[in-house]
Amino acid sequence: MKILLFITLFTFSAFNAWGCTKTLTVATNESYWPPYVILKNNALGGTEIDVLKAIFKSSPYCLNFSVLPSSLRAFEELKQGRVDLIFAASKTAERAEYAHFTLPYRVEKMLLYKHASSPNVNSINELFKKSLTVGVNRGSVFGDAFEQLRTQYANQVVLTGESKKRFILLNKQRINFLIDDSLVAQYFTKQYSNIMPAALVEPINVNNVHFMLSKKTVTADDIAAINSYITNNKAVIERIYQSHQ
Template sequence: MLRLAFVVLLIIGSFKVFACAKTLKVGTNERNWPPYVVAVNNNLTGVEIDVVNTIFNGSPFCLKFMLLPTSARAFEELKEGRIDVVFAASITSDRQSYAYFSDTYRDEIMRLYKYSDSPDINNLSDIFYRDLTLATGRGSYYGAAFAQFKQNHPAHVIMMPTADKRFAMLSKNRVDYAIEDEVAAQYFLNQHPSIELVTSMAAINKSSIHLMLSKKSINQAELQTINELIKQNKSNIHAIYQLL
């Protein structure tokens, strides 16, 4: 442990000496997920991009952002070590088998949204009993209760690659409900007046959010360095999210 701590301090102390000791490939599938990620001519902007850049600013790591078709594809690329980092990730036991998780850098609340004419429901089981449909992100994690619902009623869960496509489908009543991060959802509600929050249900899931790091390309010393970077930039990260 002392040796690892020494290595971490050595790396951190060398930030100004080595401009770019290692380039980390950062993958995401989101192209229109305001305020977190917005792609303009394949250049990524948004709050989450600002936070990731803030974490690694002045570090020995350079970043290369990569757009992928789905979050499931991003996780597969991470598993094989073809990308190094996925941001905005929740911890699951399956993901821990092939990835390290950084210390948390924000919290996330997932809520249920509906087409305006869809009925208010009290729990996910009502979707099955009323023969309704629910749009979710392919490869995304929404907590244990949703995982059980998806396993029991797969025909009622429509998996889609990105948030903007889920809300576009919901606004046209091609699905009855969708699950989304409450901050991002507010942007889509402003665009689609036919969509509203399901107020009769509590949040679908609340979880801490982390950087997900490939075990094939990131070592323990680098993980410790990244955690130290998050700690050092905590106030700057908080200030970015306070602007939302």
């Protein structure tokens, strides 16, 4: 695998483009999403980046990494064919209208987190019925049950673009709870000692995540090739994530 280097409006990549037969622009809206994505000194690192590099190593594809302002912007850019790939994507019928999805490459567990001063609740339903607020990522998928509640109690759902902002809001008690990926939360709960899992509440969503690729720029043959890379690198992928559990 070879990765290009250029910067255009928060666009970052790696090096040496010689030998590519196709270049894929990879979009993310996260600059600090440990352990998955960490932007430091104009270079992207983290487990998602390591997994992408492992999967595409020795492939004919090059990768550009572009950091965009929001997940909604990333999805729109992919829909229009201006970016090619989004990682850590949940598959939905709406997204499948304009995007291909690869085989899953990891499982995402979304949990509820609280401030030490937040009241205890036994379920997400109880949270909403008590008129409490919850911060969630704008554009994330949390399953059908939560989506119904989010529509019903829209005024109690605080949308944010980045995990770090949600944890700051919860630490300052601007919100009562938040929902986030369990591995991401491990990092932020070390930083904020007053934030902890809402232990009485079942996981909000446990879901396979995929690479999501634009139907405008990526072919079925490309998807078949990428699926083979995922399958052939399962052991490597598992080792990358296990090192952060």
